[in-house]
Amino acid sequence: MMRGKLVLLRKVAGQLEELSDESLVAACALGDSAAMGALIDRFQRAVYRFVARLIGSADSDRDDLVQSTFVEVALCAPSFRGRSSVKVWIFGIAANLARNHVRSAARRRRFEGVLAALPETRSSSPARVAEHHELMARLGPAIADLPQHLREAFVMCDLEDVPCREAAKALGVREGTIWRRVHEARKTLRDVIGGQS
Amino acid sequence: MSCREHEQLQALLRAGRELPYDEPHSEVVEQMRTSVIAGMPARSVPARSRRMWFAIGGIAAVAAVGLFVVAVKSSSSSSIERRRHATLEAIGPASFTRPSDGPDEVVRLSEGTLHVEVSPLSVGERCRIIAGDGEVEVRGTAFDVEVHGDHLVRVEVDHGRVEVRARGGTRILSSGGRWEVLGPAPAVLAMPPTRSTRSDDATVPSPSSGPAVALRPAHVTSNVIARDHSNPAPIVADAVREAEREFRAGWGALNAGDPRLAAEAFARAVAVDPRGAMAEDSAYWRAVALSRARDVAARDAFTSFLAQFPRATHAGDATIALGWILLRSGERDNAAARFHAAESDSSERIRANARAGLAELAHAGEDIVRLR
Numbered sequence: 001m002m003r004g005k006l007v008l009l010r011k012v013a014g015q016l017e018e019l020s021d022e023s024l025v026a027a028c029a030l031g032d033s034a035a036m037g038a039l040i041d042r043f044q045r046a047v048y049r050f051v052a053r054l055i056g057s058a059d060s061d062r063d064d065l066v067q068s069t070f071v072e073v074a075l076c077a078p079s080f081r082g083r084s085s086v087k088v089w090i091f092g093i094a095a096n097l098a099r100n101h102v103r104s105a106a107r108r109r110r111f112e113g114v115l116a117a118l119p120e121t122r123s124s125s126p127a128r129v130a131e132h133h134e135l136m137a138r139l140g141p142a143i144a145d146l147p148q149h150l151r152e153a154f155v156m157c158d159l160e161d162v163p164c165r166e167a168a169k170a171l172g173v174r175e176g177t178i179w180r181r182v183h184e185a186r187k188t189l190r191d192v193i194g195g196q197s
Numbered sequence: 198m199s200c201r202e203h204e205q206l207q208a209l210l211r212a213g214r215e216l217p218y219d220e221p222h223s224e225v226v227e228q229m230r231t232s233v234i235a236g237m238p239a240r241s242v243p244a245r246s247r248r249m250w251f252a253i254g255g256i257a258a259v260a261a262v263g264l265f266v267v268a269v270k271s272s273s274s275s276s277i278e279r280r281r282h283a284t285l286e287a288i289g290p291a292s293f294t295r296p297s298d299g300p301d302e303v304v305r306l307s308e309g310t311l312h313v314e315v316s317p318l319s320v321g322e323r324c325r326i327i328a329g330d331g332e333v334e335v336r337g338t339a340f341d342v343e344v345h346g347d348h349l350v351r352v353e354v355d356h357g358r359v360e361v362r363a364r365g366g367t368r369i370l371s372s373g374g375r376w377e378v379l380g381p382a383p384a385v386l387a388m389p390p391t392r393s394t395r396s397d398d399a400t401v402p403s404p405s406s407g408p409a410v411a412l413r414p415a416h417v418t419s420n421v422i423a424r425d426h427s428n429p430a431p432i433v434a435d436a437v438r439e440a441e442r443e444f445r446a447g448w449g450a451l452n453a454g455d456p457r458l459a460a461e462a463f464a465r466a467v468a469v470d471p472r473g474a475m476a477e478d479s480a481y482w483r484a485v486a487l488s489r490a491r492d493v494a495a496r497d498a499f500t501s502f503l504a505q506f507p508r509a510t511h512a513g514d515a516t517i518a519l520g521w522i523l524l525r526s527g528e529r530d531n532a533a534a535r536f537h538a539a540e541s542d543s544s545e546r547i548r549a550n551a552r553a554g555l556a557e558l559a560h561a562g563e564d565i566v567r568l569r
Contacts, residue, residue: 028237031237032297033234033237033296033297033301033303034297034298034301034302036233036234036237036297037230037234037297037301038301040229040230040233040234041230044226044229044230045220048218048220048221048226049218052218052219053216053218062221063221063225063229063546066221066229067229067232067233070229070233071233071236074233074236074237135208135209135212136212136215136216139209139212139213139216140216143213143216154213158210158213159210159213159214159216186206186209189209190202190205190206190209193209194205
C-alpha cells in the first residue's frame with residue numbers, strides 16, 4: 001500500500017479582490033483560473049445586462065452568449081493591450097458575438113414580445129407614469145428594430161454609459177463613426193416614437 | 198437641438214436604461230462560471246518571455262537587496278495569495294487536474310475516487326471538486342468523491358460539511374452524510390453547451406465547452422502519490438478505451454469544424470462499446486454532428502437517441518433539436534409534440550426554447566392561413 005500527501009508547491013501572500021481589472025486580465029492571460037473567476041464575479045451582471053439589451057432579455061441563447069463571452073475573454077486575455085477599460089473590452093467581445101445572433105426575424109419577434117411586458121416605473125404622477133410606461137412600451141421594439149450596428153452603439157454609449165472613444169476602440173471603428181451611429185440611432189428612435197404618438 | 202428635443206431625448210434615454218431584463222438565476226451564473234473556469238486553456242510562459250522575466254527578476258532582486266539595506270522595516274507583500282487547501286489522495290486509478298489554486302481552488306476529477314481533506318477556508322475562499330455533470334463545494338472538511346465517465350456518482354463525508362450540486366439540485370452533507378447516484382451512472386462527458394451564435398444553429402448544442410481537461414492518471418501527477426487500496430478499481434477494458442478514444446476523436450473533429458468526420462467517429466464509439474458509459478454521449482453527439490453537417494440522417498439519429506436513452510441528461514436538448522428539425526422539414530404536428538414534451542423539462546433554457554419553437558409554429562401557422 002502506498003500513501004502520499006499533497007506537497008504544496010507555492011504559497012504567495014495577498015488578496016485577489018485587491019487586484020485591478022487589468023491585473024486580473026493579466027493573470028487570466030497566464031492561465032490563472034482564480035483570476036478568471038474573480039473577473040466573472042466582477043463583470044457578470046454587467047455582461048448579462050448588456051447582452052440582454054443587445055439580443056433580448058428572455059432569449060434562451062443569452063446565457064450561452066454570456067458564457068461564450070467569458071470563454072473568449074479567457075482566450076483573448078493575452079491580447080488585451082489596455083486600450084480601453086476591461087469592462088468595455090468585454091462589452092466589445094460580447095457585441096462581436098452577439099452580432100450574428102440577432103439577425104433572425106423570429107428572434108426579433110420574441111424580443112419585442114418580451115419588451116412589451118414592462119415593470120412599474122418610479123415616476124410619481126399617474127399621468128407621467130402612463131406616459132413613461134407608454135414610452136418604454138414603444139422603445140423596446142424600436143430598439144429591437146434598429147440595425148445591429150446602430151443598436152450596438154446606442155446600447156453601449158447611451159444605455160451603458162461607455163464613452164464613445166472607448167466604444168470605438170472596443171468595436172474596432174473610428175470615434176466619429178460611433179458618434180454618427182449614436183446620433184442616427186437616437187434620431188431613428190425619436191422619429192419612431194414621435195411618429196407613433 | 199431645441200429644448201423640447203433635448204427633453205425628449207433625455208426621456209428616451211431614461212426609458213431605455215429602465216428597460217427590463219431578466220436577471221439570470223444564480224445557478225445559471227454558477228454553472229457558467231464553473232464551465233468557463235474548467236475549460237480555461239492551460240498556458241505556460243513562453244521561453245522568451247521567461248527569459249525576460251528572469252532578467253526583470255534579477256534587476257528587481259538587486260533593487261530589493263538595496264532597499265532592504267536602506268529600509269530597516271519590512272513591508273507587507275501585495276502579491277496574489279494562492280493557497281491550496283485541499284490535500285488529495287487518489288484511491289486507485291484516478292484522472293484529475295488542478296486547474297486553479299486558491300482563493301477559488303478547483304480540482305477537475307474525470308474518473309476515479311479521491312479522498313479529499315480540506316483545511317478551513319477563510320471568507321471569500323472556495324474549494325470545489327468538479328465533474329462533468331456536478332460539483333462538490335467544500336466548507337472545510339474531509340470526504341471521498343467518486344466520478345465515473347465524468348459523472349459525479351458518490352460523495353461521502355468523513356467530517357465537516359460539503360455542498361453537492363448535481364442533477365439540477367443541491368444538497369448539503371454533514372459528517373457521515375452520503376450522496377450517491379442510484380442505478381447506472383449516465384454518461385455525459387460534456388460541460389453545458391456554450392455558444393450558438395449562428396441563428397440557424399441555435400438549437401444545436403455546441404461542443405466548444407467540452408472536455409477541456411485532459412485525462413491524466415494519478416500516478417503521473419506532480420503533486421500526488423496514488424494510494425493503492427486493498428480493493429483497487431478495475432482496470433479499464435480495451436473496448437472502453439477504444440470508445441473513449443473514438444469519442445475524443447469525434448469531439449476534436451467537431452471542434453475543428455468537421456462534423457461529418459465527427460459523426461463517423463462518434464458512430465464508431467457507439468459501435469465498439471454499445472452498452473458502455475460512452476454510448477449515450479456518443480449517440481447524442483453523433484446526432485448533433487449530423488445536424489451540424491445538415492445531414493438528413495440527423496432526424497433519425499436524434500429519434501433513435503431519445504428512444505434508446507429517454508432519461509439521458511441530454512434528452513431535453515435532443516428533444517428540442519429534433520423539434521426544430523421536424524419544424525424545418527414541415528412536420529408540424531411531430532414538431533409540436535416534441536416542443537410540448539420539452540415544455541416540462543427541468544431546465545429553463547430548454548423550456549424557453551420549447552416555447553420559442555411553439556411560437557415559431559404559431560407564426561408559421563398564421564403565414565399559412567394568410568397565404569390561403
